[in-house]
Amino acid sequence: MPIETDVLVIGCGVAGAAAALRLAQDRQRQVLVVTRAFHPEESNTRYAQGGIVSRGVGDSSARLAQDILAAGAGLSLPSAVQILAEEGPELVQRLLVEELGVPFDRDTEGHLTCTLEGGHSVPRILHVGDATGQAIEQALVARLRQYPNITLRTGMTAVDLITSSHHSRDPLAVYQPITCHGAYVLERESGVVHRVLAQATVLATGGLGRIYRYTTNPEGARGDGVAMAYRAGARIVNAEFVQFHPTTLAAPGAENFLISEAVRGEGGRLYTPDGRHFMDQYAPRWGDLAPRDIVARAIHREMIVHGYPYVLLDLASHMKADQIRERFPTIYATCLRAGIDITAEPIPVVPAAHYFCGGVLVDGWGRTTIEGLYAVGEVSCTGVHGANRLASTSLLEGLVWGDRAGRDIAARNDLRRVNEQEIPPWEDVTTQTPADPVLVYRDHRTIQHIMWLYVGLARSTHRLARALRDLNHLWEEIDGFYRATRLSDELIGLRNMAQAAWVVTRAAWHNRQSRGAHYREDAQADQFANLGESQTLDERWV
Numbered sequence: 001m002p003i004e005t006d007v008l009v010i011g012c013g014v015a016g017a018a019a020a021l022r023l024a025q026d027r028q029r030q031v032l033v034v035t036r037a038f039h040p041e042e043s044n045t046r047y048a049q050g051g052i053v054s055r056g057v058g059d060s061s062a063r064l065a066q067d068i069l070a071a072g073a074g075l076s077l078p079s080a081v082q083i084l085a086e087e088g089p090e091l092v093q094r095l096l097v098e099e100l101g102v103p104f105d106r107d108t109e110g111h112l113t114c115t116l117e118g119g120h121s122v123p124r125i126l127h128v129g130d131a132t133g134q135a136i137e138q139a140l141v142a143r144l145r146q147y148p149n150i151t152l153r154t155g156m157t158a159v160d161l162i163t164s165s166h167h168s169r170d171p172l173a174v175y176q177p178i179t180c181h182g183a184y185v186l187e188r189e190s191g192v193v194h195r196v197l198a199q200a201t202v203l204a205t206g207g208l209g210r211i212y213r214y215t216t217n218p219e220g221a222r223g224d225g226v227a228m229a230y231r232a233g234a235r236i237v238n239a240e241f242v243q244f245h246p247t248t249l250a251a252p253g254a255e256n257f258l259i260s261e262a263v264r265g266e267g268g269r270l271y272t273p274d275g276r277h278f279m280d281q282y283a284p285r286w287g288d289l290a291p292r293d294i295v296a297r298a299i300h301r302e303m304i305v306h307g308y309p310y311v312l313l314d315l316a317s318h319m320k321a322d323q324i325r326e327r328f329p330t331i332y333a334t335c336l337r338a339g340i341d342i343t344a345e346p347i348p349v350v351p352a353a354h355y356f357c358g359g360v361l362v363d364g365w366g367r368t369t370i371e372g373l374y375a376v377g378e379v380s381c382t383g384v385h386g387a388n389r390l391a392s393t394s395l396l397e398g399l400v401w402g403d404r405a406g407r408d409i410a411a412r413n414d415l416r417r418v419n420e421q422e423i424p425p426w427e428d429v430t431t432q433t434p435a436d437p438v439l440v441y442r443d444h445r446t447i448q449h450i451m452w453l454y455v456g457l458a459r460s461t462h463r464l465a466r467a468l469r470d471l472n473h474l475w476e477e478i479d480g481f482y483r484a485t486r487l488s489d490e491l492i493g494l495r496n497m498a499q500a501a502w503v504v505t506r507a508a509w510h511n512r513q514s515r516g517a518h519y520r521e522d523a524q525a526d527q528f529a530n531l532g533e534s535q536t537l538d539e540r541w542v
C-alpha cells in the first residue's frame with residue numbers, strides 16, 4: 001500500500017520546515033516531512049554560522065536589494081530580489097523573533113545586535129553567536145512537532161520523484177505535461193522503498209557542496225534534489241555558479257570547518273603568511289569585506305602565485321580575547337582543538353565549496369517547471385543570488401520561499417492526488433548484493449577530486465572538457481553498479497553526486513564568460529592582471 005498524504009516535503013532544513021509550518025496552519029492539509037538524516041535537525045541549515053539578514057539601522061528594502069544585486073554580478077532577478085528584500089526582514093521579525101523566540105544575540109539593553117558581512121552596506125545580520133542556523137533549526141523543528149497534521153519521518157531517503165510521464169501505468173501519460181505525484185522513498189533501516197503519493201511535493205533537499213573535495217557542507221549535501229529533479233525533467237539553471245567560501249580552516253584533521261565571514265565583519269583581516277595585507281589591492285572599495293567570489297579568488301590567486309599553502313585571518317589584533325570567546329564560541333573551540341588559539345594567533349584559511357547559487361528553476365511561489373513540484377532553499381534557483389550570493393541571505397531565502405510555497409499550496413484547489421492504481425510500486429530490480437564499500441568510497445572521492453581540480457574556483461575549457469569525459473565514464477560505472485547492487489542511502493547519494501557533478505560541469509562548460517562565482521581563466525586571460533590602475537575587480541560589477 002502506498003503512503004498517501006496531501007503534501008510531501010523532502011528535507012527538513014529551514015526551507016522545508018518553513019513550508020511545512022505554513023501548511024500546518026491550514027489544518028485541512030496532511031503534511032509528511034521526510035529527511036534522510038536520522039536526526040531531524042541534521043541539515044545544511046544547522047551548520048550556518050554567520051546569521052540571517054534582517055533590517056539594520058538606517059536600512060531599507062531598497063538598500064538590501066541594491067546590495068544583493070551588486071553581489072549577484074548582474075545575474076540576479078530583480079523581481080525575486082524585491083520579494084526577498086521586502087518580505088524577508090519582516091518574516092524574520094514575526095516568525096523567528098516574535099513567534100518562535102529564536103535567541104538572537106542582544107546588547108545589554110535588550111536590543112537585537114546586527115553584524116556586518118561581505119558585500120553588505122550596513123550591519124543587518126542577526127546571529128546567535130556563531131551557531132545561528134542551529135538555533136533557527138531547533139526552534140522550527142520544535143514547532144513542527146506541535147502540529148498534529150505534520151508527520152516528521154527521519155531516516156527516509158528519497159530515491160526518485162514520481163512523475164506521470166515516467167511512472168504511470170498509462171503509456172499515453174507521456175503526452176501530458178510532466179506532473180509530480182510524490183516520490184519513491186527508501187526507509188533506510190528496513191530497506192523498504194515506499195511509494196509516497198501526494199498532491200504537491202516540495203523539494204527542500206539543500207545543496208551539493210559534497211561533490212567537491214573541500215567544502216563547508218555536511219555529508220548530506222550531495223545534490224540529491226538537483227539530480228532527482230533533473231531526472232524528472234525539471235529545468236535547472238545557473239548550475240555553473242557554485243560559490244566558494246573564502247575562509248575554511250586549513251589545519252590538519254580539521255579541514256572543511258567554516259570560519260564565518262562574520263569574523264571579518266567583526267574586524268578580522270586577511271594577510272599572506274609573510275604578513276602582507278592583500279584585499280585592498282583586489283577590492284579597494286570593500287577590502288576584506290568584498291563579495292565572497294572576489295575574496296575567494298583573491299586568496300586563490302595569492303596561493304597560486306606565491307605558493308602559499310593558506311593565507312592568515314587575524315582576529316586577535318582587532319578584538320579582545322573575551323569578546324572573541326563570547327562572539328565566536330564554536331570557532332574558538334574548534335580552532336583550539338586543532339591547536340590554534342584564535343585569541344592570540346591568526347587562523348590559517350583556504351577557500352572551499354560552499355553554496356549552490358543555481359538550482360531547480362522556480363517562480364516567486366516556489367513552483368518548478370513540473371506541475372505539482374515545488375523547490376525551496378538551496379536546491380532551488382529563485383534568481384535572487386544570480387552569479388554570487390550575498391552573505392547571510394541563504395537562510396532568509398529558504399525561509400521566505402518555504403513560507404511562500406506553503407501559502408501557494410494551501411491556497412490551491414486544482415491539485416489532486418493520483419489514483420494509486422495509476423502508479424506502480426517500486427520495482428526492485430536490484431539484487432541483494434550489498435555495494436562494495438571500497439568502490440563506493442573510491443567513486444565518491446573520484447567525483448570530488450574531478451570537481452575540485454577541474455571545476456573549481458578557476459576553470460578552463462581544457463579542464464572542463466576533461467571533467468566531462470571523466471564524469472561520463474564514471475557515470476556509466478556508477479549507474480551499472482547502482483542497478484546491480486542492493487539499494488542503500490550511500491548508493492543513492494553516490495549516483496546523485498555523479499549526476500549533480502555532471503549538471504554543474506556541463507553548465508560551466510557551456511558558459512564561456514566569467515561572471516561572479518564562475519571564473520573561466522580562458523575567458524579573460526588573467527582577470528586580476530588585466531586590471532588597469534583605475535579599474536578594480538569590484539568596479540566591473542557594481
Ligand code: SIN
Binds near residue numbers: 048390
Ligand atoms: C558565514 O558565516 O560566513 C556563512 C554565511 C553564509 O553562507 O551566508
